[in-house]
Amino acid sequence: MGEDASSTPVDTRARRREVSMADVAAAAGVSGQTVSRVANGRSNVDPETRERVRAAMNSLGYRPNSAARALRSGRFHSIGVIMFSLSSYGNTRTLDAVASVAADAGYSLTLITVESATQSDVSGAFVRLAEHAVDGVVILIETHRLGETELALPSGLPVVVVDSNAEYAYPVVDNDQALGARLATEHLLDLGHESVVHISGPLESYAAERRRTAWRETLEARGARVPEVLVGDWTADSGYELGRGIAERADVTAVFVSNDQMALGLIRALHEAGRAVPGDVSVVGFDDTADSSNYWPPLTTVRQHFDWVGEAAIRALLAEIDGDGPHTERLLVPTELVVRESSGPRA
Amino acid sequence: MGEDASSTPVDTRARRREVSMADVAAAAGVSGQTVSRVANGRSNVDPETRERVRAAMNSLGYRPNSAARALRSGRFHSIGVIMFSLSSYGNTRTLDAVASVAADAGYSLTLITVESATQSDVSGAFVRLAEHAVDGVVILIETHRLGETELALPSGLPVVVVDSNAEYAYPVVDNDQALGARLATEHLLDLGHESVVHISGPLESYAAERRRTAWRETLEARGARVPEVLVGDWTADSGYELGRGIAERADVTAVFVSNDQMALGLIRALHEAGRAVPGDVSVVGFDDTADSSNYWPPLTTVRQHFDWVGEAAIRALLAEIDGDGPHTERLLVPTELVVRESSGPRA
DNA sequence: GCGCGAAATGTTGACGTAAACATAACTCGG
DNA sequence: CCGAGTTATGTTTACGTCAACATTTCGCGC
Numbered sequence: 224m225g226e227d228a229s230s231t232p233v234d235t236r237a238r239r240r241e242v243s244m245a246d247v248a249a250a251a252g253v254s255g256q257t258v259s260r261v262a263n264g265r266s267n268v269d270p271e272t273r274e275r276v277r278a279a280m281n282s283l284g285y286r287p288n289s290a291a292r293a294l295r296s297g298r299f300h301s302i303g304v305i306m307f308s309l310s311s312y313g314n315t316r317t318l319d320a321v322a323s324v325a326a327d328a329g330y331s332l333t334l335i336t337v338e339s340a341t342q343s344d345v346s347g348a349f350v351r352l353a354e355h356a357v358d359g360v361v362i363l364i365e366t367h368r369l370g371e372t373e374l375a376l377p378s379g380l381p382v383v384v385v386d387s388n389a390e391y392a393y394p395v396v397d398n399d400q401a402l403g404a405r406l407a408t409e410h411l412l413d414l415g416h417e418s419v420v421h422i423s424g425p426l427e428s429y430a431a432e433r434r435r436t437a438w439r440e441t442l443e444a445r446g447a448r449v450p451e452v453l454v455g456d457w458t459a460d461s462g463y464e465l466g467r468g469i470a471e472r473a474d475v476t477a478v479f480v481s482n483d484q485m486a487l488g489l490i491r492a493l494h495e496a497g498r499a500v501p502g503d504v505s506v507v508g509f510d511d512t513a514d515s516s517n518y519w520p521p522l523t524t525v526r527q528h529f530d531w532v533g534e535a536a537i538r539a540l541l542a543e544i545d546g547d548g549p550h551t552e553r554l555l556v557p558t559e560l561v562v563r564e565s566s567g568p569r570a
Numbered sequence: 571m572g573e574d575a576s577s578t579p580v581d582t583r584a585r586r587r588e589v590s591m592a593d594v595a596a597a598a599g600v601s602g603q604t605v606s607r608v609a610n611g612r613s614n615v616d617p618e619t620r621e622r623v624r625a626a627m628n629s630l631g632y633r634p635n636s637a638a639r640a641l642r643s644g645r646f647h648s649i650g651v652i653m654f655s656l657s658s659y660g661n662t663r664t665l666d667a668v669a670s671v672a673a674d675a676g677y678s679l680t681l682i683t684v685e686s687a688t689q690s691d692v693s694g695a696f697v698r699l700a701e702h703a704v705d706g707v708v709i710l711i712e713t714h715r716l717g718e719t720e721l722a723l724p725s726g727l728p729v730v731v732v733d734s735n736a737e738y739a740y741p742v743v744d745n746d747q748a749l750g751a752r753l754a755t756e757h758l759l760d761l762g763h764e765s766v767v768h769i770s771g772p773l774e775s776y777a778a779e780r781r782r783t784a785w786r787e788t789l790e791a792r793g794a795r796v797p798e799v800l801v802g803d804w805t806a807d808s809g810y811e812l813g814r815g816i817a818e819r820a821d822v823t824a825v826f827v828s829n830d831q832m833a834l835g836l837i838r839a840l841h842e843a844g845r846a847v848p849g850d851v852s853v854v855g856f857d858d859t860a861d862s863s864n865y866w867p868p869l870t871t872v873r874q875h876f877d878w879v880g881e882a883a884i885r886a887l888l889a890e891i892d893g894d895g896p897h898t899e900r901l902l903v904p905t906e907l908v909v910r911e912s913s914g915p916r917a
Numbered sequence: 918g919c920g921c922g923a924a925a926t927g928t929t930g931a932c933g934t935a936a937a938c939a940t941a942a943c944t945c946g947g
Numbered sequence: 948c949c950g951a952g953t954t955a956t957g958t959t960t961a962c963g964t965c966a967a968c969a970t971t972t973c974g975c976g977c
Contacts (some may be wrong), residue, residue, distance in 0.1 A: 236920045241726075241933090243932090244935095245931060245933080253956075254957045254958075255933085255934080255935090255957090255958095256934095256935075256957065257802065257955085257956060257957080258743045258934095259933095259934065259935055260935090260955095262934090262935095267954060267956090268955070268956085269954085269955060269956085286701050287701055287933085288703075288932085290637050290640035291637075291641050291932070291933035291935090291962090293703075293962095294638050294933080294963065295935050295936080295962055296934080296936090299637065300702075304681075309663070309669070310666065310860070315656050318656060319656040321714070322681060322682070323685075326736045330697075331698065332680065333679065333680050334671040334678070335678060335679070335683045336670060336673070352678075354633050354636050355648070356635075375964080407664065410939080459860065459861045459864035460863070460864065463864055482859070487864045490866065491864045491865070494866045513657070513806065514831055514861070515830070516806070516810070517807065517810055517831075517835040518834070518865050519837065521838070563953090590963055590964090591964065591965095592963080601928075602928095603926075603928080603966095604925085604927080605964095606965055609964090610965085614923095615925070619926085635963050637960070637962085637964095638932090639963080640964095640967090641933065642964045643964080643966075820967080823975080
């Protein structure tokens with residue numbers, strides 16, 4: 224009695240009954256297999272038959288059922304992305320790139336955001352993705368510290384991590400944080416500043432850590448004094464709070480800030496205190512957001528190529544998915560210094 | 571030729587063979603159906619049996635196959651999102667909210683970004699989503715103008731649109747653009763400014779249109795002169811370019827800008843020209859981005875509750891999916907004025 | 918102690934697709 | 948004009964899950 228059409232002719236939810244291959248096959252007078260061949264663009268179909276099937280597909284509005292397709296083939300043509308919220312500028316930009324590259328390759332994106340970047344949250348999200356029919360996973364989490372247990376995920380699914388820590392058993396793609404931080408710090412030293420204060424991102428962030436480390440090493444290499452690190456949380460507000468302290472210290476003439484938003488807050492604090500930028504204090508940020516060229520003054524900053532990172536991540540993942548063996552490698556995309564007006568020679 | 575499985579017994583890609591219900595059933599010594607019942611938390615299973623099945627699941631690492639489940643049930647527990655790139659602040663924030671609400675409801679998100687917001691691109695994306703096993707679609711496109719042919723999508727799938735135009739045959743959720751624009755304009759008039767110049771978003775944007783219209787109507791209602799509209803493209807750069815023109819006009823004392831980023835550019839242009847904000851020119855933005863309280867001066871702006879919008883959109887969509895009939899209604903989330911330091915009384 | 922119903926569990930089949938395996942039709946060289 | 952090779956098409960089956968139906972087990976009232 225499985226035949227529904229007989230008993231319930233007017234079923235509102237009957238729309239669920241989609242047009243299937245069998246329907247097309249019947250309409251075109253061929254077998255389902257031939258429809259399948261046409262749908263998948265196989266060559267061994269008579270042009271005339273192909274046309275007939277195409278016509279039937281169009282008139283019936285046939286759309287292949289991806290669930291069935293996935294069940295049959297084991298491929299879902301979908302890539303999972305695990306993100307730690309969408310608030311960070313860089314991650315969002317990377318996601319954008321990931322989305323378009325994946326789309327070009329015929330993959331759609333399944334997005335999961337996690338509240339906190341703990342091991343349990345991330346692997347929980349991972350499990351959900353694994354259940355949810357994805358061929359591979361991109362983990363896009365700049366801020367996380369998983370404690371002693373490093374990222375350990377259920378096996379079997381290709382994974383690429385976009386992050387700054389090298390300790391993963393998965394391929395890692397990232398911007399070259401250390402290069403950018405070095406360029407920024409050297410730029411300020413080259414302008415004659417005796418030392419450079421650093422406003423860091425949160426301690427849990429590996430990206431922040433690498434920038435901080437490179438800043439310190441650059442100062443040491445130049446024989447400059449290494450001031451105490453100030454720690455923010457990436458927000459402009461935290462930059463402002465820390466900036467109020469900096470504004471009171473006449474000895475500070477150069478600040479390297481770990482992202483543009485905190486730099487914005489810092490600059491506001493300096494303005495409020497009547498300290499000129501770059502006259503009294505030079506400021507260099509990190510990210511080169513779309514807005515930073517319109518800060519007042521326009522911000523000298525480190526440009527990250529998030530689009531390259533996103534693209535590289537997807538390419539690496541697709542290679543893994545296609546079985547070209549997992550490359551546990553590490554790809555660093557170069558960063559570059561963009562000099563604008565917030566940095567100048569020491570007064 | 572292509573057949574590899576037979577010749578390569580040690581196939582690295584053999585991991586694709588996931589643990590299935592049958593494996594668990596065999597391990598636990600029960601039928602597949604019983605496993606299914608345990609997996610779905612049915613009540614009519616003997617506690618002891620349930621425990622045995624659970625143990626087998628864990629030791630084998632069983633994960634239900636969502637493709638098979640979807641094929642069987644017609645439900646995918648996935649919501650499609652069509653976005654016009656991720657560059658806009660508001661859309662990204664809305665997406666964030668959508669992601670967490672959907673996740674709470676047990677749905678994952680399938681994200682598709684489109685390059686341009688044309689009818690063909692959007693419906694192309696829609697078709698891809700329909701193929702891609704989603705239960706419903708959220709269209710999150712603030713900037714689009716589809717010409718005379720209004721958004722016409724293949725039928726059968728619940729849809730919610732987040733946008734400012736009322737002309738859809740689908741439920742629409744949006745921030746109350748008109749309210750915000752009115753509040754902003756009235757605020758400036760109340761401060762004593764004789765008129766208010768408006769920098770609009772692009773003409774293709776319905777959001778920009780509604781803000782522009784409300785600005786004009788507010789001026790007219792107060793009997794104020796309506797200056798020519800300046801049209802930007804949402805970027806800070808465009809705000810800067812237009813701002814250079816404004817800075818030369820001594821008669822302009824108040825500007826209502828259609829988003830915060832253009833306001834940032836405008837303020838930079840004013841600074842460059844030596845015109846004080848708000849001393850010479852008052853500026854009000856729109857969005858209340860995370861950064862705008864740290865602009866210099868901190869920006870008076872209109873706060874949009876993107877999180878509410880995202881949540882409302884998902885709730886409406888889930889209601890549709892659950893068959894509570896399509897509500898072709900329109901939900902406006904209130905906006906509010908946030909007064910900071912970029913606006914002040916007319917000199 | 919017999920039969921009835923409830924609870925626990927098993928069996929069958931279908932969802933839509935595509936791989937593997939037929940089979941039919943048609944080409945072409947000798 | 949026959950058989951081998953090629954191309955077009957059809958048939959069967961399995962993917963993993965779950966609803967529907969079938970069967971078994973057991974408790975309990977009379």
